Amino acid sequence: MGFLKVPLGSSPSDYEMVVGKPQMQELREAAEKLDGLRILNVNSTSLGGGVAELLMSQIPLAQQLGVDLLWFVLECPPAFFDATKGLHNGLQGGEFNLSGSAEEFYLGCNHTNSNKIGSGYDVAFINDPQPLPLIEFLTGIPVWLWRCHIDLSDPNPEIWQYLKKIIQKYNALIFHLPEYIQPDISYRPCYLIPPSIDPLSMKNQPLDETEIESIIRKYHIDLERPIISQVGRFDPWKDPLGAIDVYRLVKQHRPDAQLLLVGAFASDDPEGETWYRKTIAHAGEDRDIHILSNLEGVGAHEVNAIQRASDVALQLSKKEGFGLTVTEASWKGVPVVGRPATGIKHQILDGITGYLANTIEEAASRVLYLLKNPDVAEAMGDLARLNVSEHFIITRELTRQFKTIAATVEATPNKT
Ligand code: UDP
Numbered sequence: 001m002g003f004l005k006v007p008l009g010s011s012p013s014d015y016e017m018v019v020g021k022p023q024m025q026e027l028r029e030a031a032e033k034l035d036g037l038r039i040l041n042v043n044s045t046s047l048g049g050g051v052a053e054l055l056m057s058q059i060p061l062a063q064q065l066g067v068d069l070l071w072f073v074l075e076c077p078p079a080f081f082d083a084t085k086g087l088h089n090g091l092q093g094g095e096f097n098l099s100g101s102a103e104e105f106y107l108g109c110n111h112t113n114s115n116k117i118g119s120g121y122d123v124a125f126i127n128d129p130q131p132l133p134l135i136e137f138l139t140g141i142p143v144w145l146w147r148c149h150i151d152l153s154d155p156n157p158e159i160w161q162y163l164k165k166i167i168q169k170y171n172a173l174i175f176h177l178p179e180y181i182q183p184d185i186s187y188r189p190c191y192l193i194p195p196s197i198d199p200l201s202m203k204n205q206p207l208d209e210t211e212i213e214s215i216i217r218k219y220h221i222d223l224e225r226p227i228i229s230q231v232g233r234f235d236p237w238k239d240p241l242g243a244i245d246v247y248r249l250v251k252q253h254r255p256d257a258q259l260l261l262v263g264a265f266a267s268d269d270p271e272g273e274t275w276y277r278k279t280i281a282h283a284g285e286d287r288d289i290h291i292l293s294n295l296e297g298v299g300a301h302e303v304n305a306i307q308r309a310s311d312v313a314l315q316l317s318k319k320e321g322f323g324l325t326v327t328e329a330s331w332k333g334v335p336v337v338g339r340p341a342t343g344i345k346h347q348i349l350d351g352i353t354g355y356l357a358n359t360i361e362e363a364a365s366r367v368l369y370l371l372k373n374p375d376v377a378e379a380m381g382d383l384a385r386l387n388v389s390e391h392f393i394i395t396r397e398l399t400r401q402f403k404t405i406a407a408t409v410e411a412t413p414n415k416t
Contacts, residue, residue, distance in 0.1 A: 001073035010200040030402035031065035044130035048266025057198035076109040090159030152180035172408040196397035202300035215305035229260040230314040234275035249364035330384035353384035
């Protein structure tokens with residue numbers, strides 16, 4: 001991967017048409033405050049998952065606003081990603097033992113990548129645990145921010161203690177939600193910035209009915225029958241098997257229901273294939289369960305159509321840093337039924353924009369209710385879209401990030 005050049009995409013004036021002049025003006029002013037700073041942004045994949053989704057839209061918009069921002073994606077072998085997925089799982093509370101060789105890969109790969117990045121930056125903006133140790137090896141950058149996209153509400157104590165030693169070297173930390181600030185680092189400057197969607201991206205731009213139909217029919221899905229969907233990586237935390245269980249309960253009362261499970265394989269997620277196979281096995285021979293991925297050509301455009309064609313979206317994640325898939329479905333006016341994982345309960349206003357459900361049975365009964373009452377589903381969907389447009393739109397998130405960078409630079413002694 002290395003340094004990534006992203007096509008410029010929509011222009012600031014295109015965004016102004018969607019979010020209005022005042023919001024765009026605030027963003028422009030925040031961008032001006034970064035004038036003269038060379039910013040390095042690092043993460044571990046350009047494809048699949050929420051972080052890649054955010055950066056794909058935000059980097060080109062920031063560049064068009066005159067921010068001198070470069071995007072570097074770590075280049076590492078599979079053993080590195082086995083170690084970092086373990087750390088990711090550990091941060092979400094799972095078991096993981098960072099053995100000697102896993103730690104060697106973790107630190108060694110960051111060391112190697114630091115040589116490829118070069119020098120001359122004023123600020124490093126580091127996403128998630130994979131590139132966290134770069135701070136140990138990249139010398140000469142005075143300001144370091146770490147943005148965590150993971151559900152950190154209840155981390156595995158050993159993994160947390162290990163990573164904390166690196167985390168506390170950063171000048172500022174950014175979390176999605178207040179629950180993720182662990183008390184033992186709260187003395188560091190911690191900022192809260194929830195993620196957002198890009199309303200003009202292929203994933204979220206408006207689609208007309210004919211486009212939706214032609215995409216959906218390609219996958220032999222019947223638009224005349226109820227569609228329940230869950231979009232998300234094939235990952236134990238997302239519980240694709242639970243989504244099948246919900247569908248099966250719904251199916252007892254609505255034999256016409258169909259389930260779409262859509263999951264891309266992220267290059268930094270080594271568990272994807274195993275969980276893809278488990279999902280297929282759990283679905284068995286049911287022809288109304290459609291398991292789709294990038295292998296079947298499902299890209300951003302297709303996800304857009306699938307979300308728009310859904311009567312109800314499911315998000316049964318047991319842990320969810322935020323859950324952009326919830327934001328995306330909500331933006332399309334589709335009510336979401338989700339487990340109350342931290343990121344999800346901050347997005348679904350229970351009984352207003354969708355439902356929070358603690359059990360498979362509860363989720364199934366909410367889905368059935370929404371299928372039986374399309375007027376209620378539509379009204380909830382409208383409120384869901386409104387909630388996204390008020391809180392989770394790219395221009396708001398980028399403004400907060402720019403302000404956070406400017407404030408951190410300002411507060412750092414010996415900056416350039
Ligand atoms: N996604 C996708 N295709 C898929 C599955 C997921 O494009 O088959 C996208 C999804 O639309 C969303 C992102 O990947 O933009 C997932 O972000 P989220 O925050 O929901 O979860 P993460 O993968 O970061 O845990």
